Amino acid sequence: xxxxxNDLPETAAIGTVGVARWEKYSLGDLLPFQAMWYTVPPGxxxxxxxxxxxxxxxxxxxxATVEVKGKIADVPAGSAFLLDSREAHIVHNRSxxxxxxxxxxxxxxR
Amino acid sequence: xxxxxNDLPETAAIGTVGVARWEKYSLGDLLPFQAMWYTVPPGxxxxxxxxxxxxxxxxxxxxATVEVKGKIADVPAGSAFLLDSREAHIVHNRSxxxxxxxxxxxxxxR
Numbered sequence: 634x635x636x637x638x639n640d641l642p643e644t645a646a647i648g649t650v651g652v653a654r655w656e657k658y659s660l661g662d663l664l665p666f667q668a669m670w671y672t673v674p675p676g677x678x679x680x681x682x683x684x685x686x687x688x689x690x691x692x693x694x695x696x697a698t699v700e701v702k703g704k705i706a707d708v709p710a711g712s713a714f715l716l717d718s719r720e721a722h723i724v725h726n727r728s729x730x731x732x733x734x735x736x737x738x739x740x741x742x743r
Numbered sequence: 744x745x746x747x748x749n750d751l752p753e754t755a756a757i758g759t760v761g762v763a764r765w766e767k768y769s770l771g772d773l774l775p776f777q778a779m780w781y782t783v784p785p786g787x788x789x790x791x792x793x794x795x796x797x798x799x800x801x802x803x804x805x806x807a808t809v810e811v812k813g814k815i816a817d818v819p820a821g822s823a824f825l826l827d828s829r830e831a832h833i834v835h836n837r838s839x840x841x842x843x844x845x846x847x848x849x850x851x852x853r
Contacts, residue, residue, distance in 0.1 A: 634811045634830060636835075637823040663797065663825075665775040665850050670821075688771065691801055691846045693821045695847040700744045711780075711803045711844060720744060734821060736801045737850065740775050 639670050639693075639734070650679045666740040673697075673733040674728040683721040686739040690724075691716050695733035698725040718742045749780050749803075749844070760789045776850040783807075783836040783843040794833040796849040799823050800834075805843035808835040828852045 645652050655668040665693070667686075670693075673679060683725060690713060699710040700723040701716075708714045716722050718741075726733035747768060755762050756762040761800075765778040777796075783789060800807070800823060807818040811826075818824045826832050826849075836843035 634809055634816065634828075634832065636816060636818055637825070639821040639823075660825075662853060664799065665853070668846075685800055689774065692805070693801070695801060697795045699744055706744065706746060711749040713749075713846070714748070715745045717744075717769075723744065736823070736846075743772060743775070 644711040646655050648679055649677050650672050657693060664738075668736070668738045671735050671737065673724060673735075675726055675728045675730050675732060678725045679725065681721050681723045684716050684739070685741060687718050687737040688716040688737055690716070690735050690737045692729070693734040693736055695726060695731045697727055697733055697735060698727050699723070701727060752782045758789055759787050760782050761792045766788050768795050774848075776845070776848040781845050781847065782835060783845075785840050785842060787836045787840045787843070789834060793829060793832050794849070795825055795828050796807045797828050797849060798826045798847055798849040800847045801847055802825070803844040805836060807839055807843055807845060808837050809833070810835060 651672040653670045692708050692710050692712055699706050699708055699714055720736050760790050761782040763780045802818050802820050802822055809816050809818055809824055
């Protein structure tokens with residue numbers, strides 16, 4: 634059994650978003666996907682993201698306000714959201730005080 | 744974008760453990776793994792589990808106390824643990840009042 638602590642000291646920043654990619658764990662091809670944790674600070678609105686990978690996100694804490702094609706949907710802690718390949722998205726944190734923390738798995742579509 | 748609420752009304756029970764498998768979402772082969780949410784009530788100690796699939800678990804709330812070969816490790820909310828194929832494990836919830844909620848992805852090793 635291996636544990637992976639959500640250890641932000643090793644986190645890289647993309648704008649105000651903290652990103653901890655799982656490549657650092659050197660798991661090789663044990664996982665059939667790539668993975669990361671990321672945090673969006675209270676009030677944060679990162680730039681729109683769009684990539685060929687399908688992405689499944691699990692909200693760990695806070696609420697993700699996900700914007701796709703101008704439509705907004707809230708995803709609370711304990712819930713998940715799935716983005717298709719090349720589905721442009723923005724993950725906002727509209728809270729004034731609670732950081733948003735997300736676990737994401739992403740992979741190229743088959 | 745699709746949202747998946749951690750909706751326990753649709754949960755099946757295995758002993759005292761609530762399990763919501765993602766097969767119900769009919770995602771076909773969009774995900775390169777199978778997935779479930781499960782909850783262990785305060786004080787809960789499910790039977791030992793052992794299966795051929797590799798399993799990655801993200802702790803959503805509470806603390807998972809993971810027992811493998813008699814060794815115990817705590818995994819707090821926001822952290823993850825990875826079990827190898829056929830690695831027998833018990834996921835305890837030693838809290839007196841906080842339910843343990845876990846998201847798990849599992850797949851056959853390559």
